[in-house]
Amino acid sequence: MARRKFDIFSMSFLDTICCAFGALVLLYMIINASANKRHEQSVADVQAEVDKLEEQVLEGYANLVVARNSTRETEQQKVRTEGLSDRVLEETERLKLQLAEADKLAVSRREAIEKLKADLKELDESQKRLTAGTPSPGKPGNRVKGFVGTGDRQYLSGLKLGGERIVILVDASASMLDETVVNVIRMRNMPEGRRLRSEKWRRTVSTVDWLTAQIPAKSRFQVIAFNTRAWTLAKDGKTAGPFLQGLRETQFYLDGRTVLYVREGKEGSGLELRAADLESGADALLYKGWVSEPTVAPNGRRISFLLAESHLNLNLFTLDLVPGSRPGELPRVVGEPRAVTEGKGRWHVHNGSLSADGSLAAYTRDTDTADIFAISGALPR
DSSP: OOOOOOOSSOHHHHHHHHHHHHHHHHHHHHHHHHHHHHHHHHHHHHHHHHHHHHHHHHHHHHHHHHHHHHHHHHHHHHHHHHHHHHHHHHHHHHHHHHHHHHHHHHHHHHHHHHHHHHHHHHHHHHHHHHHTTOOOOOSOOSBSSOOOOSTTOOSSTTOOOOSSEEEEEEEOSGGGSOSSHHHHHHHHTSOHHHHHTOHHHHHHHHHHHHHHHTSBTTOEEEEEEESSSEEEBOTTSSBOSOOBTTEEEEEEOTTSSEEEEEEEOGGGOOEEEEEEETTTOOEEEEEESSEEEEEEOTTSSEEEEEEOSSGGGOEEEEEEEEOOSSTTOOOEEEEEEEESOOOTTSOEEEEEEEOTTSSOEEEEEEOOOOOOOOOOSOOOO
C-alpha cells in the first residue's frame, strides 16, 4: 500500500489556525472593552479635575480684579492722606505762630494790668491823702435827688410820697402861663422863651422839682405832661416818651408804664380804645367804638367802659384782657365786649368801676327825669 502524502496546510491545520485567530479576536475584544471603560472613567476624573481647576482660575481672576481695585483705592487714599498731612502740617505751623503771638499779647496785657494796678494803687493812696481830715458824710439819704429852694418853703404841705411806682402829671396847657384869662391869651402868643419864663410856669416847674426830690430812692417814677396830648419827660425836661395824639381819657395799667387811653379815630371814624407803652412807644388798638370813662380791674384782666352813640343811651360794658408776660408787653383783647347794663333810653350809666378780680361792677344810674312847675304871678325882677 502506498504511503499517503504529508501536507502542512491541511484542513486540520487551517481549522486550528482559525480557532486560534478567533480566540485572539475574542480576547482582543474583551480587553478592548475593559480598556474603554477604564479610559472613560479616567477621562471623567480628569475632566472633573479640569473643571475644578477652571473654577479656581476664574475665582483667581475675580480676586485679582478685587485686589487691583483695592490697590487703586489704597493708592488714592494714600494720595489724599499725603495731601491732608500737608494741610495738617501747614495748620500746625499757623497755630504755632498764632500761639506765639497770643503769648506775646498775653505778656503785654499782663504788663499793662500790672501797670494799671500800680496806677490804681497810687490813685487810691492819693485819694486817701486828699480825704484825710474830711468830716464823715454821714448816713446816705433816702431821696432820689436833692432840692435847693428858697428858705424852708414847702410847696405842698402835708404831702408824703411813697410806693414802688409813682406818676406825676403836669398840666402843660396855656392855662399854666398866668392866673387870668387875658394874660393867658397874651402869653400864649409870645415866643416860647418868654412863655417858659412866666411866673406861674416857673412855680409849676419848681413844684415838680420839689416833688421829685421827695420820691424815695427805691421807687420808680414817671413825669407825664399833658395838653391835647400826653408825653413823658426825661431828666432834662425834654420829650422822652411817645406822643398820644388826640387824647381824651387815660387809665394807667398794672406796671405803671402802660397806659390805656381813648382817642379820636382818623377822619372822624369814631373813638378808639388803645394801649401804649410809655417807654418803648409800642401802641395797640383794643377796641373801636364810641367808648368813654374806661376803668381797669386791679388784676388787669378786665376793663369796663361806657359805650353808646348818644349820651342818653350810655351803658356799661366789660372787655377781657390778657396781661403781658414780660415788662413792656401790651395787654391783648380776648373776645368781644359784654353788656353789663341795658337802660333802653329810660336811664343811662356813669362812673363804672370793677372789683379786685373783675367779677363785680359798680356804677351810678341817671334816670334823666325832671319836674315842671307852674309859677303864677309876676316874675321877680
